[in-house]
Amino acid sequence: MSPSKITVFAPGLIGGSVALACSHFFPQAKLAIWTRRPESLPRIRTALPKAEVGTDPGLARSSDLVVLATPPTALPDLVRSILPHLSPSSMVTDVSSVKESVEENIAPLLKDKARWIGSHPMAGSEDSGLSAARAGLFQNAPVILTPTASTSAATLKDATSFWIALGARVISMSPQIHDDQVARISHLPHFLAAALVLAAGKGPLPLAGPGYRDTTRVAAGPARLWAEILLQNRRGVLSAIREFRSATDNLFAALENGDAQSLEKILDEAAGIRRTLPPLS
Amino acid sequence: MSPSKITVFAPGLIGGSVALACSHFFPQAKLAIWTRRPESLPRIRTALPKAEVGTDPGLARSSDLVVLATPPTALPDLVRSILPHLSPSSMVTDVSSVKESVEENIAPLLKDKARWIGSHPMAGSEDSGLSAARAGLFQNAPVILTPTASTSAATLKDATSFWIALGARVISMSPQIHDDQVARISHLPHFLAAALVLAAGKGPLPLAGPGYRDTTRVAAGPARLWAEILLQNRRGVLSAIREFRSATDNLFAALENGDAQSLEKILDEAAGIRRTLPPLS
Numbered sequence: 001m002s003p004s005k006i007t008v009f010a011p012g013l014i015g016g017s018v019a020l021a022c023s024h025f026f027p028q029a030k031l032a033i034w035t036r037r038p039e040s041l042p043r044i045r046t047a048l049p050k051a052e053v054g055t056d057p058g059l060a061r062s063s064d065l066v067v068l069a070t071p072p073t074a075l076p077d078l079v080r081s082i083l084p085h086l087s088p089s090s091m092v093t094d095v096s097s098v099k100e101s102v103e104e105n106i107a108p109l110l111k112d113k114a115r116w117i118g119s120h121p122m123a124g125s126e127d128s129g130l131s132a133a134r135a136g137l138f139q140n141a142p143v144i145l146t147p148t149a150s151t152s153a154a155t156l157k158d159a160t161s162f163w164i165a166l167g168a169r170v171i172s173m174s175p176q177i178h179d180d181q182v183a184r185i186s187h188l189p190h191f192l193a194a195a196l197v198l199a200a201g202k203g204p205l206p207l208a209g210p211g212y213r214d215t216t217r218v219a220a221g222p223a224r225l226w227a228e229i230l231l232q233n234r235r236g237v238l239s240a241i242r243e244f245r246s247a248t249d250n251l252f253a254a255l256e257n258g259d260a261q262s263l264e265k266i267l268d269e270a271a272g273i274r275r276t277l278p279p280l281s
Numbered sequence: 282m283s284p285s286k287i288t289v290f291a292p293g294l295i296g297g298s299v300a301l302a303c304s305h306f307f308p309q310a311k312l313a314i315w316t317r318r319p320e321s322l323p324r325i326r327t328a329l330p331k332a333e334v335g336t337d338p339g340l341a342r343s344s345d346l347v348v349l350a351t352p353p354t355a356l357p358d359l360v361r362s363i364l365p366h367l368s369p370s371s372m373v374t375d376v377s378s379v380k381e382s383v384e385e386n387i388a389p390l391l392k393d394k395a396r397w398i399g400s401h402p403m404a405g406s407e408d409s410g411l412s413a414a415r416a417g418l419f420q421n422a423p424v425i426l427t428p429t430a431s432t433s434a435a436t437l438k439d440a441t442s443f444w445i446a447l448g449a450r451v452i453s454m455s456p457q458i459h460d461d462q463v464a465r466i467s468h469l470p471h472f473l474a475a476a477l478v479l480a481a482g483k484g485p486l487p488l489a490g491p492g493y494r495d496t497t498r499v500a501a502g503p504a505r506l507w508a509e510i511l512l513q514n515r516r517g518v519l520s521a522i523r524e525f526r527s528a529t530d531n532l533f534a535a536l537e538n539g540d541a542q543s544l545e546k547i548l549d550e551a552a553g554i555r556r557t558l559p560p561l562s
Contacts, residue, residue, distance in 0.1 A: 122488060122490035124491075141490060142487065142488050142489070142490060181484060181488055182485070184480065184482065184484075185485040185486070186490065186493060188477065189477060189493050189496040190492065192529075194532065194547065196470060196525060197554050198551050198554070199469065199525035199528040200470075200521070201554075202554055202557065203465075204465050205557065205558055206423065207403060207452065207462055208423070208466055208558055209404060209423060209466075209467065210405075211471065212467060213558070214495040214499070215470040215474055215497075215499065216555055218492045218495070219551045219555045220555040223546075223548035223551075223552050224545050226548050227545035227548055230544060231544065234536060234537075238536060238537060240481070241533055243480040244476055246480075247479040248472075248476040248522070251472060251476055255472075255511055255518060256519060258512060260508055260509070260512055264508035265504075266475065266479070267475050268505075269479065270474075270478040270500045270504075271501050271502065273479070273482075273483055274498075274501040276486065277486055277489055
C-alpha cells in the first residue's frame, strides 16, 4: 500500500511514533494529526512540522489510512465523530493492546463505512507521550493484526504492508487468540512487575542491580492506561494469573521442602524456554 | 588498599571479572588464579596471560587478598584447603549472593587465620562462565559488604577500598539484613521470572516485546546456581514470596471485581516506587 493521505488520531507514544515513522517512510503522503487537546497543538507542530494538525475530526477527510491511537475506551466516541469523513475505501486501524472488546465495539460502527482491521504494535516502553515517540519504534517490533471473518484479503494485505513499511514483523491471529496470548506475554508481566515492586518495597532499592531493574521496568508505566488495558482483557489476564499461580505453587513447594532436585528441574525448564527466544536483532 | 598479590579462586563470570578488573586496576599486583578443573587452564591463561594459573590451593601463598568465587556450598572445603597458605594479615572475601549461611560456615574456619569479610557484588547477567567475564562488570554496580561484630574496622576499610577501586558502589549491612533485602530485590525477581516463563509458555513467544524480554531475562540464568542460591536463602525468599502473594491478591481482587479505581491506585503506587529508582549512570 502506498497511501496518499494518512491521519493519525492522538499522537502519544505509539500514535506519535506512527506519525513520525509515516513522515519518514511515506514522505510523499499527506499527513494529518488530530489531538483532543488544543494545548498540545504547538508541541505536535514542532515535532511534525509538515503535518496538518488540529482538533477537528474532519482532518480524516480523504485519508486512505486512519490510525486511531487513543486508549481503547475512547475509541467508540472517536469513531462516531470521524464516520462522516470516511469513505468505504479508507482503511481504519487502531493500536490498542486489547482486541476482542475493540473488535466488538468498533467493527459494527465501521461496517460498510470503511475498511476496518485491528492492529496491536507490541512496542513502547515505560515512557509515554509524544516526547518519547520516535520514528524507529517499530523496527523489528512484532505487530499483531486481528482480522476476522468480515475482513477482506485486500485489507489484511494493505495493513500488513503498511506495518512492514514501518519496520515491523507482522503476525495475524483472531482477536480472541490475540487477547489470550497477549495476556500471557504482556499483561501478566506488567501485573507481576507491579506486584513485585510493591512486595520488594522501597527499603532495598539502593541494592537494585540489573535483575531487579529489568524485571520491574514496565511497572513504571502509566497506571491509568495499564488499569484500562488489564480491565479490558480481564478474562485473559485472570486466566494467565491463575496459570502463574500454579507455576509459583510448584516452585514454592520445592523451595519450602528444600528439594534441590525439583527446584533445579523447574528452573532449568524455565531457562530452556527463555533461551529459545532469539535475541532482538 | 594496594595489594601486592591477589589470588582469585574459580574464575567464572564473577570471579573472572574480578580477575580481569584486578589486572586492569592493580597492574602492579601479582595475580594468581585457581581453578578446580585442569581442562580450564588453557582458557584462563589466554584470558589472563600475566597471571599465575593452576589447580593447587597453594597459589594463595603470600596473598594479601584472596577472592573466593565458587558457589557457596563449595566454600567450606575450599577454605579448608587454603588455610595452610594464609597468614593473619591476608584478607579473604567471597562473592556469594547469600551471606548468613556463608558467614556461619566460613567465619569460624578463618578465625585468627586470616581477615575475613563477606562480599556480594550485585552484578552479572544471565550469561555465565569466564567467556562472559569483563573488567568493567563492577562499574557502578552495588557491592554489599557484610561485616559482623568480629570484623575489624581496618578489614572493612580495606574491602571497601578494594571494591571502590573496581568501580563499585559499596554498601555495608549485617549478613541477616543482607539476606532479607536481597531476597526481595534479587532472589524474588528470579523466582518470579522463572514462574512467569512457565506460565506464559512457548506459544506466544513470537509476540514477545521488550516487556516480556526484560521481565523474564534473568530466568535464562544457570538453573543449578539459582536453585542453590534460593535454597541457601530459603527463609528470606519464602518470606518475600509471601509478601508478593499478598500484593498480587490485592491486584487480583481489584481486577476480578472490575474495580478500575483500586486497580489504578495500586498500579500507581507501584509506578511511584519504581520511578524513585535512579537510572544507571
